[in-house]
Amino acid sequence: ARQHGGRFILRIEDTDQKRSSVEATMGIARDLWWLGLDWDEGPKLPRPGESAMGDKGEFGPYFQSQRLTTYKEYLDKLVREDKAYRAFDTPEQLDAQRKAARAENRNYRYDRTAALAIPHQERERRAAAGEPHVIRFKLPDEPIVIRDAILGEATIPAEQLDDFVICKADGFPTYHFAVVVDDELMRVTHVIRAQEHFMNTARHLRLQEALGFRRPVYAHLPLIFNPDGSKMSKRDKDKALRAAVKQNKDPAASAFLQNFWNHDAVTAWLADKDSQLDVDTASTIADVLGVPLPEINVDDFRRSGYLPEVLCNYLALLGWNPGGDVEKFGRDFLVERFSFDRVMKGPAKFDRAKLLAFNHDAIQALSTEEFVGLFRAHCIEFHPEFIEKLTPEHFDLLAAANHKRSKTLDDQVRSSRFFIDGDESIEYDAADKNLRKVMCGGEPTGRAHLEALLPVLEGVSDWSVAGLEAALGAFVQQHAGGNLGKVAQPLRIAVTGTTISPAIHETLVILGKTSTINRMRRCITALAGA
């Protein structure tokens, strides 16, 4: 849109006092910034480490909660013109009516006759006296034609809608009313939103007509689904956690959770299936249970080490494509080529495997220097212990060694922990199948190789990749018939406790000579009886 002279407006729709918060707003800003999407108009929000207040653009304020007098002006106008009316039903009454309708298997529709039976004067008097009430829009009894840039034209019969609330009892406008007023006042020309808003568009159109406003272009984007066909939503994390708690069989985790159980928050959460745990508690429990929570929010993907341009690319591809076989593209291409007529009409399932494959390709396309820089930034934010415990030189070596093995910025972090753990914390489980195979199988055994190798490595003075290649190479020629694996695997187990690590020479260099020798000795001792 910007290319065609459009402007991107950020408006904070915080008309629900219960749900809005500064954190939520800053979360939105952080996500947009990370994705590389800054807004032309909207609130000036502080970037990390900055302080900023005020507005960009001339049609602010951009927090709806700060525009209440504006809404009131238009609300009064509609009431005055008899296009809207005050209604005094309580939420309980309405709830009962809906339930009754459901029980009788009939569609519920707000019946305005009771509210309108009260004389206008009296309604105003009761309102002035402070009696709680809402304002409802008097929906005209005519079908509504929606013209959508993606879906085409659809006619909604008037009886599908009713006199919806446009001002809540707390004096805040509803979303429907606020967006219609703001879209007009902020000169909005294009409303591009999810398909779940399609019916709302009918309401908004009616409101625009009643208020004499201009009509923006509407485009309703397809929804994103989980692989199982359910709608992808924040609730999925909660669902995953509940399922994990329910299925947990690990006694240690159970014990931990027993203690946790008494925490009020967790108890309340378990009691109420519709409630959601706060992020910290949820991730703690997920950690204990060893279950990964699905990435749902933009920030989840950032934490997981996806590249913002890859996420943009993949998301754009869900429901849109440039035609032909082109799949990989950057922001500029998208800006230039995007058009509504190539947007899909049906929902798309979110395929994490494909996103991961895209991210893998993008990370492999990075230069080592670029990767090291991104990985460093990622660790500074999410894994500071790697920064603290490694020298800058060794950190960079680690990053470089992991580059080719990384699909995300995060996926080698867990398997790299042995680099920063103390030598004493490496455990050798003599009963482990893999370990036995490597250490005890073959002739000579891996353990024998390890013991023979110890003095050789102790004698290495040039502890570099080249130096180790020379030393190990010679050893392998002499003792293992040139088969590096026969020696590298026992050594890998000795220094990592596992069979997984970067290339062995790099691993040893990053670890350092002292730790390498220490760990070899500990391993030999631990396996002495095996």
Next chain:
RNA sequence: GACCCCAUCGUCUAGCCAGGUCCAGGACACCAGGUUUUCAUCCUGGUAACACGGGUUCAAAUCCCGUUGGGGUCGCCA
């Protein structure tokens, strides 16, 4: 249930609007083989779809109708 929308490989999709070049192309996933000091890669090959039924037409994945299936909405949430 009512109303609205949608329908190509397991998934995202190209092709459809201007019917033949499509016994349907790509990507991811999957399977098989190969490379590799572990893990991860990498290379080669393969399986796999026009939902169904009627029309229209010389000809339909492409146009029309119906059926089935899927989705959205039906809040003092946004």
